[in-house]
Amino acid sequence: MAKPKIATASLAGCFGCHMSLLDIDDRILKLVELVDFDKSPVDDIKKFTGRCAVGLIEGGCCNEENVHNLQYFRENCDILISVGECAIMGGIPAMRNNIPLKECLDEAYLNGPTVYNPSGKIPGDKELPLILDRVYPCHEVVKMDYYLPGCPPPADLLWQALVALLENKPMDLPYEVIKYD
Amino acid sequence: MSDKIKFTMDGVEIEATQGQTIMQAADEAGIYIPRLCAHKDLLPFGSCRVCTVMVNDRPQAACTQPVSPGMAVDSETPELNDIRRSIVEMLFVEGNHYCAFCEKSGNCELQALGYRLGMLAPRYPYMFNKHDVDASHPDIYIDHNRCILCGRCVRSSKELDGKNVFQFVGRGIHKRVAFNSDTDLSGTDVSVTDRAIENCPVGAILKKRSAYAVPIGKRKYDSQPIGSDIESRKAAVKQS
C-alpha cells in the first residue's frame, strides 16, 4: 500500500515552525517510513504530484500569493492543519492589523527612524505579490481542520499529533506540549 | 452555635463556613474552580464569568455566590468547562494577545486557563481591535492590547494600595481602563510597588526592566496547570 502523502507550506511565517518539525531529530526517519513528502519547502517540490492526506500550514496570509497557495493546499489536501501562532491568529505580522495599510508601509519604507531608502519609494515591482489590507489567519480564508499552537509548536507536539493522525488514533496531547509561545 | 454548613460540589459533600463564597469554600476543600477576575486579597467582582457554576441547576458566579446549607453545586461538567473555555476564547479574540513575545507568557493566567481548558485556537474570529500602549511611567508600562478588563488593578489600587489610580471608562466593547490623570500614567501617583501592578493576571501591566527573568520551562505554568496549588490541598484536606 502506498504511503500517505503530506505537504507543507510557509506563508507569512518565519520558517520557525518548519525548523521545529526538523527538531523531531532522528524521528524524522520514522516519519519518512510513515509518509511521503509532496509539495514542501523541505524537498522543494513546487506543485502537488497528487492528493495529500495532510497539509501543514505555517504562517497566515499577508499577500495574494499566500491566499493563492493556501487555496491550492485546500484543494489538494484532505486535512489541513494550522501550525503555529501565525497560521492560527496571524502572529507577529498581524500586529499591523489595526493600522491602516498606507500608514504601515509609509512607516516601514519612508518615515521610520531607521529607514534608509534613497529612492523614496515603497517597493512595488510587479513581481511582488500584492499585499492584503491586513493579515488573515488561515481559517478565515479556507476551512482548517486542526490547530497546533505554539511559536513554534514544540517538535514533540508536531510529532505526536502527526503520528496520531496518521495512525488514526485520538490526539491525547500532554499538558507540556500545548503552549502558545 | 456552629457556623459550619455542608453542601455538595459535583456530588461530593464538603464543609464550609457560613458567609463564605462557593469559591472560598471550594478552595479550602482543595477543589479548583477556574477564575480570572477573582483574587484572594480582593473583594468579589464577578465580571469575567469564568467561574460560572450551576447552583441547584441555576448558573451563578462561584466568586460572588455565598454558600448555603445543602446546596448542590456542579462545576467540573463538560458543559460548564465548555462555557469557561468559550469565555476564555472571547477574551483571546477581544484583545490582541501575542503570547510569543509577551513578557507575561508562562506566568499569564489567561494563557494558563487556555491550557487548562484545552484551547488549541479560539472558535471565534479575532477582532484585531486597536488599543493603546502607555509607556510614560519610568517603571511601569501598560499595554491595553492585553487587558481583559478584570478590574484587579482598579480594585487593588482602591482596596489594597489606598489609591485610586485606575477606573473603567466607556461601555460595551469600548470599555477600557483609564488612569486618574490629565495626561497619562506618569501623571498618576502609581508606584511600581503597588499591589495593583503585581495583581494583573495578564501582561497588561508590567514592570519595566524585569522581563524574561525566568527561563522557558521553569515558569509558573510551564508544567503545572493553573489551580494545581489549590488542588494539592485536597490530599491535605483528606488527611485531616
Add this chain to the structure above:
Amino acid sequence: MAENLERDVKQICSRNGNDRTRMMDIVREVQDRFGQVSGQAMNTIAQAVNSHRVEVESVVSFYSFLSEEPKGKFVIRLCNDIIDKMQGVEKVAEAFREELGIDFGESTSDGKFTLEWTPCIGMCDQAPAALVNNKVLTRLSSDSAREIVQSLKQNEDENRLLHMLGDGNNADPLVNSMVNNNIRERGPVIFADLKHGTAIHKALSMSAVEVIKDVKTARLRGRGGAGFPTGMKWEFTRAASGSEKVVICNADEGEPGTFKDRTILTEKPDLLFEGMTIAGYAIGAGTGVVYLRGEYAYLRPFLESVLAERRNKNLLGVSILGKTGFDFDIRIQMGAGAYVCGEETALISSCEGLRGDPRNRPPFPAQKGYLTLPTSVNNVETFCCVARILDKGAGWFAEMGSKGSTGTKLLSISGDCTRPGVYELEFGITVSDLLEKAGAEDAYAVQVGGPSGQLIGEADFHRKICYDDVATGGAVMIFNKDRNPLEIAHEFMEFFCEESCGYCTPCRVGNELLKQRLEAIIAGKGTPEDLDYLEQLGKTVAVASRCGLGQTSSNPVRTSLKNFRGEYEKLVRENKDGMQRTFDIHKALAAGEDLQGRKSVIYAD
C-alpha cells in the same frame, strides 16, 4: 473662559451639596451649561465633591447624553430603532445630513449642531421621532427635518419648533409637547379615574403589614417584565434591618418598543405617586426616587409640579394626611441615556451617581440598595396597580386576568399595524386577539417583550399574554411578511452591543460575535454550521452573563432562530470546497492595489 468654567462648575457642585452621590445631576448640569464635560470640568468636579477625576470620567463616558468632547448648541438625536427604520427614518436622516452638511456622530464647525443616532426614545407609535435637546419631535419627514434645521438656524430656539401640541396633558404648558398619547383602550386599573388621596387614605387606615398583605392577596407581579411578586419584594424590604428605607420607581422605560410608562407619566402621574407613597408606608420608607430616563426629560417640569401640588395637599411631606410618623417625599432623578439602567441594581448605581453597572446579588436591593439602605425598586405601572388595589380592593383586582397574572397590563403596540398605541387589557389575551385589535391582520412576526423578549411567529399567535406564557413588560412590535426576521434580530443585536455596560465578558464580547456572524449569514455567506455556532454562543451569553439584561441579550438570535429557522436555512449553504465565503479577496486586495497602482494578476476577475 477657563475661570468662568471653574467658577460655574463649582457653583453647580455646590448647588448639589458637593455631594458625590449626586454626580448624575452635577454632570448633567455641566453638560447642559457647557455642551460637554471637559477634562478641566472633571478635575473641578472631582475636587469639589472629594472624588477623583477618573471617577468622574468613568461616569461621563458611560452615558450617551454626556460627553467629554464638545457638543453643538442643538443636539439632534434621531431615533434609529427598527420601527423608525420601517417608517422611513433614513429619508429623514438624509435630509438632516444634507441640511447640516455633516454626518451622524459629527458637529457643525460653528458649534451649533450635533447630529446623532439614538436608540428607542419611546415614540414607536409616532415614528420617526427625534430629540432636539430635550424636545421630542414626532412623525418626522424629510420636509419637517429641513424645516427643523432652518428654524433652529433662524431662531436658535427649540421651543419654536412645535406647530401643534399633542393630546391630553401633552398640551399642558409645562409639558408643551407634540407627543400624542395614543391611548387606544382604557382599562379599569390604570386609566380609570381616582380621587387624589383616596388610596393613601385607605392604606393609612390599615397597618403597613395589612397593606402588604393586600398587595399579596391581589397577587400583583412586577410590570417591568421580570414579574417578581410585588408584595414579597416589599415584605423583604420591610423586614430588612435598618431604620431608613427607600422606594424607587423605575421610569427608565428603555426597552425598545415600550412607551406605556410615557402615557402614565403624562396622564396619570398622581396615580403613580399615590402608589409610591403607599409603598413608602408599607415598607417604612421616607424617601422616594423616580428614576426618569433622560429621553423623558420633557416631562420633568410637569412631574415636579404634580409633586409640588401633592406636597401642598399633604399627600407628600411630613405626617401625610395627618398620620403622625409617616413622612415621605419623592425626588426625580434624571438618567442620561443608558438602557442598562432599567436593570434595578444598575438603576441604583446610577441614582448614587455612578456608572450604570449592575451589581452582584446578593445582597439584593431589599437588603442593601440605594446608599446601602434597604430599597424596593418597582415599575411605574406596578405602583399604579398598587394604588388601584388599595382603592378598589385586592379581590376586585385579582378577579381580572388569570391565576398567575392578575389585573390588567399596559401594552405598547407598534410596527406594521393600523392602530399603534397603548392598550390596557386584561392579562390572558391571546396574541391573535391583540393583533386584531391593533389592526395587524397580516402579521408575520411579533416581538413580544422588546428585544430582550421573544420573536414569535404564527404558530405561537394562539398563546396568551401573561407571565406564564408569553411574558412582556409591555412592548409588542409587529412585523409583516415584508420584514426579515434575521434583520430584525440584527437590529436588536446592534442595540444590545451598543447598550451593554461591558462589565462581564459574555455580554460584552459574545454579543459582538453574535452580531458579526448574523451579518455574515444575512450577506449570504453563512453555512449550516453557523446556525449551531449562533445557538451555542447565544446559550453561553444567556447562561454566563451577569445581570438580567445580559442573560436576555442573546434572545433576538435565539428566539428568531427557534421560531424562524426556515428563514435562516434559506440563507445558509454548505461549504463544499472548503473556501470561506466570508473571505473576500477583492476587498482584501483593494487597499494594496490602490497603493501600488496595479491590479492583481492572480485574482484578475
